[in-house]
Amino acid sequence: MSQIIEGMYEIQEQIGAGGGGIVYRGRHMRLDKDIVLKADKRKLSASRESLRREVDMLKDLSHTNIPQVYDFIQEGSTVYTVMDYIEGKSFDRILADGRRISQAEVVNWACQLLDALDYLHNRPPYGILHGDIKPANIMLRPDGNICLIDYNIALALGEEGAVKVGFSRGYASPEHYGADYIKSNRAAAVKRVTNVYADRQEENACARDASKGQGEEKAGSGLQAGREDAPGRPEMQNRAGAEERTDMPVPTEVTELMQEQTEIVNWEEGQAQAEKGNRTEGQAQTEIVNRMGEEDLTGTAEQAGAHKPARGKMTGMAGQRGGYAGHSPGRQDVEGGKLPFGRSGTESSAGSSTADGRKVIMLDERSDIYCLGATLYHILSGRRPAQDAREVIPLGPEICSPAVSGIIRKAMDPQPDRRYQSAKEMLVDFLELGRNDPRAVRHRHREAAAAVLLSVLFLSGGMSAFAGQSQLKQRESALALSEYSANALAEGDVSGAVEMALQAIPQKRGLFSAPMAAQAQKALTDALGVYDLSDGFKALDALQLPAAPFHITISPGGTRLAVVYAYEAVIYDLTDITGNNARSNNARSNNARGNNAKDSNARELVVLPVQESALSDAVFVGEDVLIYAGEYGVSAYDLAGKKEIWTAGTATSLALSGDGSRVAAVNRRDGYALIYRTSDGAEVGRCDFWGRHLSVPENDIFADAGDSILALNRDGSVLAASFQDGGLELFDLDAPEEGIILYETSGYTHFEGGFQGDYFAYGASEGGRSVFGLINVRDGVEVGGFDSPDRFLVQAGEKGIFLANGNLLVSFDPGTLEQKELAYTGNLDITGFSIAENYVLVSTEDNGALFYDSGANLISTEQCKEPCDFLALSGGLGVLANRNEPSLRLLRLEDHKDALLLSYDARYGHDEARISMDGQTAMLFNYRQFAIYDMAGRLITEEKLPDADSIYDQQFRKGEDGSWLEVTWYDGTVRRYSAGDGAVLSEEKGEPPRKDLYEEFYTEKYRIASSLHSAAEVYDRETGKLVSVLEKDSYLTYVTQAGEYLVTEYVSAAGERYGLLLDRELQTLAYLPGLCDIMDGELVFDYGSGNLRKCPLYSIGELIDMGEAYLEGGDAGF
Amino acid sequence: MFGLSGSECLLYGGIAVMAAAVLAAAASIVVFRITGKKIARVLEEEYGIGTLRGRYGQVKCRR
Structure with a gap:
């Protein structure tokens, strides 16, 4: 055979034949390149322009995984399509060889196929449908990539009229058979099939027997092969869930009878029907007309090696098992006269009836996807899936990963609306396999959790450090402002001192605000002079x-x-x-x-x-x-x-x-x-x-x-x-x-x-x-x-x-x-x-x-x-x-006359003044004498103390049973004089006292040890540890706890009496010159000028208010 | 606490927590990198996706 076509193409050998024609291997004489010539036997009743359009459309295709179409030649009654010669093996040969194919390879090839399909489906103007995807139409090149071949039955979507369409047994989608699994129509379909069954039972009995042995392989998870198992057969689970699927079992006989023949209809015929019949407008789908009949359905041609395709005869029931297609009810006496079928996913019918009663079924990208899914199923499992899409057994874990199985399952969903709606969608799922794998997901979640946790930890630490730094800065600033305030006060700038003292006190409390520094309160107290009641x-x-x-x-x-x-x-x-x-x-x-x-x-x-x-x-x-x-x-x-x-x-x-x-x-x-x-x-x-x-x-x-x-x-x-x-x-x-x-x-x-x-x-x-x-x-x-x-x-x-x-x-x-x-x-x-x-x-x-x-x-x-x-x-x-x-x-x-507590004779010499526990009397005393006044300033009594030079110590005591002056002589004599009237309450003779005037004072938290020749030491009562040392150059005489404050009273080396107001941390809050006693939370001062004065212990809030009031009034003048 | 004031505890404690977080993050990065590579290898063997993604890039579609 060495026929020359058009003087350019040399036919060298026939390499295949099928329903679409004969396939020859040839040579482009000019380019000296191997080519394939496909001789189309179909009658060219279509116009040359229509054919030209089809070929032109194919000629424009350019994709790595799609053979290039070079030319279209009509010679006599034969139409030759010239395209690339694809080296390699078709997958049906590979499967027949029994080669083991890994899942990774399948996924790789699936992506290539989907990419090619996506390319086809998106070709202008309406996309191109392959229509016959099966292992035989997929070539594996020597470089490991695939090529999708055989476009003779490619359907141009959107064209009016149907083109010749065939489908390969076992690979075609349910739509190819006109099958519709939308729930509401299922009963109608069953009914229709039931009616048919009575008429055709005997007719189809032989076909049923003939198809028994074909393609009934078991799936790894327990495929049930027998027809008699139909009621209990596991149905293919849709990826979207089975909620829309009907659970109505279909009797075996009905299932069989639902197998319909699909006829290849001439394109021109379809166009004529469209002109006459009730076509739904705007259908961007390809229709195939389904008609009961006994016409043969030939298998597709293959462009493969020496393998001859199985020529399946889809008459009656034959060859309907184990395929890639589903069932179609498509009877012309269907109640309602229509096959509800369509792309929109609704239950409305996208089909229509032709003038002679034949039903019109729609194909679209989802049909190709079904075919691809079925092809992948076969490649992975080594067997064809069930022809009835509902009977397809999902691939088990021993065959492929659950994720891959799920993708194929979705692609092969009987209902087109539940499949992938586009090749790209399926491609994305394949590409996302790794990403969506539970292990990868788990890993990502762990990474995210660790990132979040560590970020939170870092931010928490950062916030804590920032808060600490803010507080330290504020404290530093407060200390500086306190010092500035003191300096301003020393220069007589009282308003400046008050202002700076207020600035040193934090305005608000919070994590970023430092606690108030004791120095700030002292600065404010000093600036306001609240505890200086002297004239x-x-x-x-x-x-x-x-x-x-x-x-x-x-x-x-x-x-x-x-x-x-x-x-x-x-x-x-x-x-x-x-x-x-x-x-x-x-x-x-x-x-x-x-x-x-x-x-x-x-x-x-x-x-x-x-x-x-x-x-x-x-x-x-x-x-x-x-x-x-x-x-x-x-x-x-x-x-x-x-x-x-x-x-x-x-x-x-x-x-x-x-x-x-x-x-x-x-x-x-x-x-x-x-x-x-x-x-x-x-x-x-x-x-x-x-x-x-x-x-x-x-x-x-x-x-x-x-x-x-x-x-x-x-x-x-x-x-x-x-x-x-x-x-x-x-x-x-x-x-x-x-x-x-x-x-x-x-x-x-x-x-x-x-x-x-x-x-x-x-x-x-x-x-x-x-x-x-x-x-x-x-x-x-x-x-x-x-x-x-x-x-x-x-x-x-x-x-x-x-x-x-x-x-x-x-x-x-x-x-x-x-x-x-x-x-x-x-x-x-x-x-x-x-x-x-x-x-x-x-x-x-x-x-x-x-x-x-x-x-x-x-x-x-x-x-x-x-x-x-x-x-x-x-x-x-x-x-x-x-x-x-x-x-x-x-x-x-x-x-400060209004702060007067009582007046006494200013000439009366005394070192100390104390108020009795009941607040009724005041005792003024020194080592030589004491005098008692009532609160009206009347002298109650005046006494001289005996042997004054031998007096070791005097202490004014307050207790539950009153107040008294306790005088201790060096010889150990201790005498108590009543603070009410000066009477001697008791006299005891004890051990000679220590010479250092050692004494201890107790508060809630501290034990304070005071002696004459050293500074008072403060110890924690719980731990016993030394906490602080008080005034170094003064002798501590009294300690009083007033709420959260401590009031300590001293005698300086110069003999001056003063007090210090301390906070819980023993920091000085105020200097109290002339302090002599504390009574009912009020401070009592004696300046030796003939009167005792008192004032309350001001809280920090009160001090702040006073400071602000001072500034408000003081700003107007300068 | 430890002779430090509350503010100092906040500052130094915060710095310590931050440092611990950084160290833990560094360790986590190393661990996750190792385990991630291991998983990627397994997935590559199982799905063979690595090279594919490069070919198809960012494939987006509306579901």
């Missing part, structure tokens, strides 16, 4: 200035404060602070500063420009008029009317007469002074200095106005002035020739003094020599004087003459020369002083500021960081300033 001048606030001050002065009534700095004068209204009722204002006298927040405002009244000189001066004439060295000249300013009254000539230094009617003004180094009337600024006099000038440096911005005397007497008739050359002279302005020259010249470099009445008092000093002089101006006689190596500080004015030297400040009566002590500063020299009604303010060389009352009793002290260069005191307000600091410290007189 005296207490820090009120600090005024910030634009520059360091040159000069400060307070008005006579103490309601105005003028501060001169470079180069302005600012006047403050002190009315709100002093109020003229400071001591009598009960609303204020509770004296946590927070209660007086609104009173801390010093309102700025006016800012006035002054001469650019450190000598620029300002003096108050009454409360509302200020005469100052203005920028344009000496000026008078009305503070009430807020306007300038008058302006005179330029001057820096000023001196006001005692009566306020005259003011002397000198401009820097001018050699004269001008006298102005204060009421209108009229110049009323001039005083020549005869070529001399005040002690003023060339550059007067560094001058100190306090080094010179410029003073007017009471009526402004005498001017005192000191000069650069050390001269000191009193000028009589009315009679210039009657002036008094005190020093023509001298070596004195510093002068201070003034007039008091008819007297002029002065101090002059230079180096280590100082003099004080007192002059009767009227008589022109020096009436007194002193010399001293220490500088004399002299102030003279309407209040009197005051003289300080060394550590003593006195008032000096010029008439009697008597001195009255105003302040004694011990071993510290006085560096400055200010005198007000009833109080004296003294600065000392250690930068301290001491306040004394009219009895020269020290009432309060204030420690400054810098020397107090400027002092001013009026009524209840003290002002301190330093020439290097741009700020003023304000201190206000505070009293």
Whole structure:
């Protein structure tokens, strides 16, 4: 055989034949390439165009697993299709050879087939259906890949009319037979088959017998081969579940009778029928017409080696067993006349009846999928699946994995709606086999669980570390703020101290908030001064200035404060602070500063420009008029009317007469002074200095106005002035020739003094020599004087003459020369002083500021960081300033009368004061005596203690049966005195006591051991371990537990009694100066001033509220 | 506890937990890598999927 077709293709040998035609192997003569020519025997009744379209469609196919179609040739009545020659073996040969095929190989090939199918099914316009997938149509190439062959019966989906379609026995889907397993139609199908059965029983008996032996292999899991087993046969389980499957058993006879013949219908015939019949529109499916008949159904052609296909004859019942197809009821006398069949998955019929009553059945991609599934079933198991899809036995685990078995089962589901709906879907399942394997899933779950767990652990750790770090940072910040608060308080900036103390206290509690630091509470307590109930001048606030001050002065009534700095004068209204009722204002006298927040405002009244000189001066004439060295000249300013009254000539230094009617003004180094009337600024006099000038440096911005005397007497008739050359002279302005020259010249470099009445008092000093002089101006006689190596500080004015030297400040009566002590500063020299009604303010060389009352009793002290260069005191307000600091410290007189518990004789000497258990009496005692007062301040009794020098210790005890003073003598005598009336309750003689005053105190948590010569030690009561050491330089006298706090009382080395408020961790929360007792949760203080005072133990919440209230009221002023 | 304040315990304890988590994660990675390879090998033998996935890439379809 060497036939040449179209002069290009040489037919070399026949390699196969089948229902579709004869297959030849040939050669492309031009390309010298092996090809296959398939000679199609079917009648070409279709138009050439239709055939051309079909071939063109096949020719465009290009896929690794699909043979290429090259050409289509019509020669005579034969149509040749030219395509690739595929080397290798078909799978039916492979199966026949008995080769063992692994599951992995099958899966690999299945994926290739599905890829090819997907390609075909998605070809435009409507896809291509293979229609006859079976082992014989799958080639295994030498390279191990497969090729899907034989497209002669490929169906173009969507074409009107049916093409010739055949199916291979055992591989075709149920649809090929017209079988429909939708539940609602099952009964109809059974009924139909039943009807048929009666008619055709005998006819089909032979066919039934003939098909008995074909393909009845058992599956690994127990396939039942016999027909007689039909009622009990296991049905193929749909992957989606069996809920939709009918459980109605089908009698064997019915099953058999349901085997129908399927006829190959000519394409043209189908088209004609479509024109005439009731076709459902829009069907994108391929229809095959099913008709009862006895026409042969030939097997498909194969393009394989020498294997000849089994030519199955599907007449009657023959050859219906063990196939890849299902049953189809498809009888034309079916009730309702239609085969419910279709793609949509609903129970509506997609089929229709033709004009002659034949039924139309739809094929689609799912049919190919069924065929593929059946093919894979065969390859894996080595046997064909049952022809009835319901009878297919699932592949057992000894054949393949349950997952693979499941895929094949789903692909072979009798109901198309329950199969894979596309090749890609099935392909995905294959590709996902590994991923979905329980072992892989388990592994992934374990990985995920470990990742989640470790992530949570890591994040938890991170959060904990972050929380710890936040807390530590906050604590660090709190400690720093507490320190800043303490520093601010030391500088007199109370509002700053309160603000920083509040910032040091955490706003809210939470994981990221540090617990409140004890230092913060202490800082707030100190700033508010809640536990300082002593009377005296207490820090009120600090005024910030634009520059360091040159000069400060307070008005006579103490309601105005003028501060001169470079180069302005600012006047403050002190009315709100002093109020003229400071001591009598009960609303204020509770004296946590927070209660007086609104009173801390010093309102700025006016800012006035002054001469650019450190000598620029300002003096108050009454409360509302200020005469100052203005920028344009000496000026008078009305503070009430807020306007300038008058302006005179330029001057820096000023001196006001005692009566306020005259003011002397000198401009820097001018050699004269001008006298102005204060009421209108009229110049009323001039005083020549005869070529001399005040002690003023060339550059007067560094001058100190306090080094010179410029003073007017009471009526402004005498001017005192000191000069650069050390001269000191009193000028009589009315009679210039009657002036008094005190020093023509001298070596004195510093002068201070003034007039008091008819007297002029002065101090002059230079180096280590100082003099004080007192002059009767009227008589022109020096009436007194002193010399001293220490500088004399002299102030003279309407209040009197005051003289300080060394550590003593006195008032000096010029008439009697008597001195009255105003302040004694011990071993510290006085560096400055200010005198007000009833109080004296003294600065000392250690930068301290001491306040004394009219009895020269020290009432309060204030420690400054810098020397107090400027002092001013009026009524209840003290002002301190330093020439290097741009700020003023304000201190206000505070009293705490409302905190009074009881009053006693301030002269009664005592070391301790205690309140009785019943709160009715107070006992004041020391080693020599004791006195008992009732709460009204009445003395109940007063006793002397015998042999006071031999007293070892005294302890005030409180118990259930009362309170008493327990006195222990060195000889071991212990006597108890009642705290109610002083009576001796008991007396015992015991062992001589230890010399170290050892004592133990017990709280809920601690045992505290106290001895005289060492610091108190705190031990944990449970573990016995040393927990902490308390104050090192003080002797612990009492420990009291007050709720969550501990109150410890000490006596310092200097003999001062104080207390410390401690928290549970023994950290100090507050300093309690003067603490003497605790009564009913209240602290009792004794300052030795004749009264006991009490205040509650404030909680942190109360302290915070007080602090915030203080700040709210304090912000308005500055 | 151990002389540390609560804040310090939170900080150092948290760091310790984080370190433990990192070490456990490292150990888990090693263990899971080994077991994962073992399972992959078994699945490769069973299903032969490894090479296929490369060929077909990310095959997606609507179910």
